[in-house]
Amino acid sequence: MIHFAALKAVAESIQKPLDYYQNNVSGSICLLRLMQKHQVKCFVFSSSACVYGNIPYAVEGDVSQPINPYGQTKSMIEQIMKDVAQADPSFCAIALRYFNPIGAHPSGKIGESPLDTPNNLMPYVMKVANGHLP
Numbered sequence: 001m002i003h004f005a006a007l008k009a010v011a012e013s014i015q016k017p018l019d020y021y022q023n024n025v026s027g028s029i030c031l032l033r034l035m036q037k038h039q040v041k042c043f044v045f046s047s048s049a050c051v052y053g054n055i056p057y058a059v060e061g062d063v064s065q066p067i068n069p070y071g072q073t074k075s076m077i078e079q080i081m082k083d084v085a086q087a088d089p090s091f092c093a094i095a096l097r098y099f100n101p102i103g104a105h106p107s108g109k110i111g112e113s114p115l116d117t118p119n120n121l122m123p124y125v126m127k128v129a130n131g132h133l134p
Contacts, residue, residue, distance in 0.1 A: 001035055003028065004046040006073070013070035024073035025080075032084060041088075043081060047095040051075045060097070 006024045007013065013020040028045075035043065051074050052058035053065035064075040074095075081093040117124070117133065127133040 001031065001040050001042065002044045002046075003031060006046070008048075008070065010050065010068050010070045013068055013073075017069040020069045020073050024070075025076050028077045029080065032080065036088075041090050041092060043091070043093040045077060045081060045093060045095045047078055047097045048074045049097045049099050051078065051097060 005027065007020050032043070035041075048071060049058065050068070050071035051064040051066050052062055053067040053071065055062055055065065064078070066072045066075045078095045081095065085091045085093055117127075124133065
């Protein structure tokens with residue numbers, strides 16, 4: 001199972017934390033339960049470097065210290081994965097920790113190129129560089 005579905009805007013997570021916990025954490029638990037039911041034993045989870053909080057040069061072994069609800073949901077799901085793996089040694093999982101990639105296809109059908117003010121850093125920087133934002 002490859003799980004890349006989640007709400008992902010940090011600022012929005014601060015304004016609507018219950019939406020983020022409901023969607024990201026509860027949704028992941030539902031997915032893991034379905035995996036158990038259907039004997040799916042491998043899980044690839046799209047986590048986030050946001051779990052490191054304010055550590056500017058984090059490495060994989062650093063402690064998770066999220067500073068917003070979005071990062072907290074990712075950290076919580078990683079802990080749930082560890083607990084499931086502990087309970088079932090045949091379950092294997094990996095968490096991919098990265099920042100969101102940038103760019104979009106010119107058609108706008110894939111990628112991220114918001115029409116309004118972007119919530120993520122790199123799309124915002126791109127709009128500034130292109131002269132669309134000050």
